[in-house]
Amino acid sequence: MSRLKTIVRNQRGVQPLRGGHSLCQGCGVPMVVRTVLSTIRQPVVVVNATGCLEVATTRFPTTAWNVPWLHVAFENAAAVASGVESAQRVLRRRHALPAGEEVAVVVFAGDGGTYDIGLQALSGALERGHRFLFVCYDNEAYMNTGVQRSGATPFGASTTTSPAGLDSFGKAQRRKDMTAIAVAHHVPYVAQAASTHWHDLSVKVERAVAADGPAFLNVLTDCPVGWGHEPKLAKQVIDAAVETCFWPLYEVVEGRHRLTYTPRQAPVEEWLGSQQRFAHLFRPENAELISQIQGQVEADWNELLARCEEGRM
Amino acid sequence: MTDVRLLTGGEAVAHAMRQIDPDVVPVYPITPQTPIIQTFAKLIADGEASTEIVNVESEHSAMSAAIGAALAGGRTMTATSSQGLALMAEVVYIAASMRAPIVMALGNRALSGPINIHCDHSDSMLIRDSGVVQLFAESAQDAYDLTVMAPRIAEDARVLLPVLVCLDGFTITHSAEPVSLLPDDEVARFVGPYRLRNAVLDTTRPTTQGPFAMPDYYFELRRQQAAALEAALDVLEEVAAEFELLSRRRVGALEAYRLEDATRAIVALGSTAGTVKDVVDELRDEHEAAGLLRLVSFRPFPSAAIAAALEGCASVAVLDRADSPGGTPPLHAELAAALYGSDLELAGHVYGLGGRELHPPDVREIFRGAAAPYVGLRGERCPV
Ligand SMILES: Cc1ncc(C[n+]2csc(CCOP(=O)(O)OP(=O)(O)O)c2C)c(N)n1
Ligand code: SF4
Ligand SMILES: [Mg+2]
Numbered sequence: 001m002s003r004l005k006t007i008v009r010n011q012r013g014v015q016p017l018r019g020g021h022s023l024c025q026g027c028g029v030p031m032v033v034r035t036v037l038s039t040i041r042q043p044v045v046v047v048n049a050t051g052c053l054e055v056a057t058t059r060f061p062t063t064a065w066n067v068p069w070l071h072v073a074f075e076n077a078a079a080v081a082s083g084v085e086s087a088q089r090v091l092r093r094r095h096a097l098p099a100g101e102e103v104a105v106v107v108f109a110g111d112g113g114t115y116d117i118g119l120q121a122l123s124g125a126l127e128r129g130h131r132f133l134f135v136c137y138d139n140e141a142y143m144n145t146g147v148q149r150s151g152a153t154p155f156g157a158s159t160t161t162s163p164a165g166l167d168s169f170g171k172a173q174r175r176k177d178m179t180a181i182a183v184a185h186h187v188p189y190v191a192q193a194a195s196t197h198w199h200d201l202s203v204k205v206e207r208a209v210a211a212d213g214p215a216f217l218n219v220l221t222d223c224p225v226g227w228g229h230e231p232k233l234a235k236q237v238i239d240a241a242v243e244t245c246f247w248p249l250y251e252v253v254e255g256r257h258r259l260t261y262t263p264r265q266a267p268v269e270e271w272l273g274s275q276q277r278f279a280h281l282f283r284p285e286n287a288e289l290i291s292q293i294q295g296q297v298e299a300d301w302n303e304l305l306a307r308c309e310e311g312r313m
Numbered sequence: 314m315t316d317v318r319l320l321t322g323g324e325a326v327a328h329a330m331r332q333i334d335p336d337v338v339p340v341y342p343i344t345p346q347t348p349i350i351q352t353f354a355k356l357i358a359d360g361e362a363s364t365e366i367v368n369v370e371s372e373h374s375a376m377s378a379a380i381g382a383a384l385a386g387g388r389t390m391t392a393t394s395s396q397g398l399a400l401m402a403e404v405v406y407i408a409a410s411m412r413a414p415i416v417m418a419l420g421n422r423a424l425s426g427p428i429n430i431h432c433d434h435s436d437s438m439l440i441r442d443s444g445v446v447q448l449f450a451e452s453a454q455d456a457y458d459l460t461v462m463a464p465r466i467a468e469d470a471r472v473l474l475p476v477l478v479c480l481d482g483f484t485i486t487h488s489a490e491p492v493s494l495l496p497d498d499e500v501a502r503f504v505g506p507y508r509l510r511n512a513v514l515d516t517t518r519p520t521t522q523g524p525f526a527m528p529d530y531y532f533e534l535r536r537q538q539a540a541a542l543e544a545a546l547d548v549l550e551e552v553a554a555e556f557e558l559l560s561r562r563r564v565g566a567l568e569a570y571r572l573e574d575a576t577r578a579i580v581a582l583g584s585t586a587g588t589v590k591d592v593v594d595e596l597r598d599e600h601e602a603a604g605l606l607r608l609v610s611f612r613p614f615p616s617a618a619i620a621a622a623l624e625g626c627a628s629v630a631v632l633d634r635a636d637s638p639g640g641t642p643p644l645h646a647e648l649a650a651a652l653y654g655s656d657l658e659l660a661g662h663v664y665g666l667g668g669r670e671l672h673p674p675d676v677r678e679i680f681r682g683a684a685a686p687y688v689g690l691r692g693e694r695c696p697v
Contacts, residue, residue, distance in 0.1 A: 083381025
């Protein structure tokens with residue numbers, strides 16, 4: 001488990017992701033990257049999908065990365081990782097790599113590069129059983145291109161392609177349950193985490209990397225620009241997602257579900273009220289929508305509890 | 314000891330792959346490429362090679378995984394055709410820009426639509442400007458030879474680019490011919506070990522690969538990449554010369570067939586060259602000064618060598634097995650540029666789309682200057 005001090009420096013004392021990048025103030029993404037990479041003790045190769053993280057950390061000829069880093073395109077990070085992992089496996093078999101610690105292959109992709117355009121490549125790689133860790137930093141929209149809706153954008157959120165207006169309450173569809181989709185691939189480790197729950201995330205990373213096969217982490221990550229909150233409130237906003245049960249923290253080990261945190265079960269207004277993208281929901285004519293969202297969250301929560309119960313049998 | 318076997322072009326490529334024994338082959342099935350990967354998979358299943366085949370879920374992922382594997386430090390090959398190439402096109406461009414020395418067999422097949430499985434070169438032409446080397450085989454033997462040569466070209470420090478060995482769908486991929494194989498150990502020695510200077514798996518020297526480049530650097534990087542493709546011409550000839558010492562067969566950037574004193578010439582890519590050679594022989598018997606310029610290397614395009622080879626000709630007909638709707642077909646346009654300023658007469662013909670046959674009488678018509686721009690097109694309105 002990482003202590004706060006080691007979150008910025010990994011076990012060898014090197015910062016895997018240095019400062020000087022151009023991710024926005026208050027952006028949750030670098031926090032996720034540092035927590036993940038600082039937890040992993042063995043050497044890593046990072047594969048990054050196109051998105052804010054990639055663009056803001058590697059403007060040629062500069063780089064913020066202190067670990068091997070590979071970016072090919074938006075939708076194929078899991079396929080690229082499959083290639084790296086396969087090469088490592090065969091090179092070890094053929095004694096072309098020095099014996100020693102295995103290199104962990106870690107993917108970072110946004111929700112667009114995971115839920116939507118990247119889903120096929122991810123599904124293929126999970127099904128083939130490559131040993132790698134796929135981390136989705138889920139900020140619930142295509143942020144890098146200017147906050148467009150994605151399959152991860154929640155019901156009711158206003159984005160630039162699902163704007164709220166006189167005739168619109170924002171996104172009219174519910175978000176996909178990507179964590180459940182990953183579980184359906186029968187991989188050894190899947191978990192849902194949040195950018196500001198460091199300890200929880202770090203423990204999950206340790207388990208994910210130790211898993212004998214693919215591991216998937218879905219990490220809710222704030223974006224002050226796209227969500228419309230003050231950068232300094234990032235922690236409160238993410239905490240509200242967790243405490244309202246909008247974003248439960250849990251893990252699925254070999255198919256068995258387990259809650260890793262017990263939320264307060266606060267009303268969804270606490271989550272919705274913290275961000276500008278939901279502001280229109282608080283207009284009197286939209287009151288019904290908020291109770292609809294509360295109902296969805298409760299139904300999902302109860303379903304998750306039932307799965308956790310089954311796991312206990 | 315020469316080892317001559319009756320093999321289809323697809324099998325010949327698979328045997329070259331067995332002898333190269335690459336580290337990783339990510340691949341997805343598509344006709345007419347499939348015999349390559351099926352034959353190769355069986356050779357591995359029988360213990361004749363130990364490559365890691367990654368059965369990916371799409372060609373887009375095949376090329377993506379190939380980039381990952383090649384840059385990680387493994388020798389990587391793959392194969393595709395037509396729609397597969399179209400799907401992976403985005404990543405083919407990136408493979409070139411990331412300087413990933415991947416070798417790919419391309420069983421040339423017409424692009425949809427309508428969907429069709431037979432040969433033309435529209436798939437190759439789709440990625441004409443991607444920055445990859447494209448070498449066209451005339452026969453199964455050629456496909457074998459070029460596949461053995463390809464890693465040496467791709468991995469040369471002056472090049473470091475993907476190399477595509479293009480073999481006409483069905484005409485080459487599925488037709489059996491006697492193919493002379495080199496001994497396994499000679500191929501292994503010829504190809505040598507895969508050594509990449511900045512392997513991603515070298516975690517002691519971290520590199521950032523595939524960064525974001527803005528107007529201040531993008532242009533420089535692209536020009537550097539184009540220069541590497543240009544350099545592949547010299548490298549191809551060097552590798553061809555070395556390969557000739559082993560095999561006594563020479564496959565360079567182009568082949569001049571009875572061109573020395575020819576006044577009329579045809580320029581063509583791929584298996585069609587075989588048909589043209591037959592007609593040239595007949596015409597020569599009839600005392601007509603006909604010749605063929607077969608292009609092996611379409612990218613890089615050997616303009617200077619082509620101009621020199623065609624110098625004595627009065628007229629040249631270019632055969633394109635791909636159209637460029639609304640423009641000039643690709644090979645024709647290249648030839649026009651290469652021969653600009655010379656006074657020879659240049660005619661362009663499109664033929665063979667979607668696998669339509671080109672017959673020797675058609676070739677005679679072309680030599681006579683009497684063929685239509687679209688050779689073999691019946692032209693009637695199709696039923697709706
Ligand atoms: C094939 C392709 N389609 C579209 C784009 C444009 N694009 C680049 S990043 C991006 C959005 C990324 O969203 P996400 O994965 O959620 O990451 P984030 O920007 O939120 O970090 C889009 C649409 C692209 N680069 N490639
Ligand atoms: S737009 Fe959002 S996700 Fe992108 S860098 Fe800024 S805060 Fe982070
Ligand atoms: Mg996003």
